[in-house]
Amino acid sequence: MDKEINQNENIIETINLTKRFGKKNELVAVDSLNLRVKKGEVFGFVGPNGAGKTTTMKMLIGLLEPTGGSGRVAGFDIVREVIKIREATGVLPEPAGYYDNLTARQNLRFYAKLYDIDEKTREKRIVDLLELVGLNRAIDQRTGGFSTGMRKRFGLAQALINEPGVLFLDEPTSGIDPLGAQMMRDLIRKLSKEKGVTVFLSSHSMAEVEEICDRIGVIARGKLLAVGTVEELRNKVREKEGARYVLEVQDLPVQRVIEGLKGVKGVRSVEPVNGHISLLTDPDARLGIAAAVKSIGGTISMFEEERMDLQRVFLKLIEASA
């Protein structure tokens, strides 16, 4: 019973998943990865080039056999139950991989047949999916004439042909224009929120990941550095790097406030910047600072934390792991 509950909660789970390449297995592409992705969430996998994102995805969908460790997707073992995984998942194909002399409808028909979907269901699903990805007017056009953005969206329709519970999208918006990318992001959110599809995606755009992912895993050199919501990742960096504040105080000269804050518990540095005060502190120093300003007769008119965006959080995490 416990096992069932766990499988429902974690639709993707890996235990020490490892992949090595090379004649002597000398290159560790994925190193003892322990990942858990919950049902229905959009999970973003980010990391520098060569970090191991694609290799991980390929193992999760049964395209590459792990060198060590194990994994389950939708309750199925990634080594022993590859066919079941294929049935339960959808994968964004390489845009080059379509039959370009066939139309969108004919291409999808071909893939639907691979899943033994009956004709009536199939024909309706093809129309619905092409409508969903905004290609209904191109239904009888050859995919060979599609733009890069159209090809990516078409790929999403293809990935959804078997109504999968889990979608794997390797860089779903790379190479497409801002409008096409936004459409793709909206679609991904919609699939997760309205249809309960779990989405596992990789991306090099931190803004994109911040916009659409519920949780994020950061990987570098095959190792998972951190997992969590943007806020949780931010806090992790904050714990280590400290928090940055901008402070403005009425009634007192800047220099007097700076003197008053030096030596206050948790204050790492304090300096004047453009007429206000910039502070680097321990994460929990805020109340002590407010009390110290009050004790020297100042009134705080602004005390704001400079929030790191995901791009900075990401760089700090990578930097710290090097």
Ligand SMILES: Nc1ncnc2c1ncn2[C@@H]1O[C@H](COP(=O)(O)OP(=O)(O)OP(=O)(O)O)[C@@H](O)[C@H]1O
């Ligand atoms: N078939 C292979 N044979 C040998 N080495 C490989 C193979 N596939 C991947 N690698 C190596 O494994 C490491 C991880 O590669 P992977 O493609 O998983 O990274 P990635 O995070 O997806 O990178 P990118 O962001 O550039 O797509 C790299 O060092 C890569 O060169």
